Amino acid sequence: MKPLICQSCGFPFSAERRGTNRDGSKNNDYCLDCYKNGEYTDHHLTLHEQERRLLEMAKEHNEISLEEAQQIIRSLPDLKRWKMTNIF
Numbered sequence: 001m002k003p004l005i006c007q008s009c010g011f012p013f014s015a016e017r018r019g020t021n022r023d024g025s026k027n028n029d030y031c032l033d034c035y036k037n038g039e040y041t042d043h044h045l046t047l048h049e050q051e052r053r054l055l056e057m058a059k060e061h062n063e064i065s066l067e068e069a070q071q072i073i074r075s076l077p078d079l080k081r082w083k084m085t086n087i088f
């Protein structure tokens with residue numbers, strides 16, 4: 001199985017960390033942190049907010065390096081969640 005990239009937060013995730021659809025099946029597009037029971041865990045999240053979170057993770061919490069954060073930030077506009085104009 002190829003590595004999955006969450007189409008919301010941009011992070012790679014394992015099969016065990018897949019989000020869940022409303023019917024309880026697994027969703028290959030989103031990680032469990034972003035998508036549960038067929039809904040985004042944070043409906044109000046914007047692309048800008050997600051960028052800010054990534055920078056915070058790098059600068060304040062040292063969870064990822066700044067390079068990793070910037071790499072993910074560059075990939076965000078291509079992800080399914082951010083690609084199209086938000087419908088809702």
Ligand SMILES: [Zn+2]
Pocket residue numbers: 006007008009010011030031032033034035
């Ligand atoms: Zn995610």
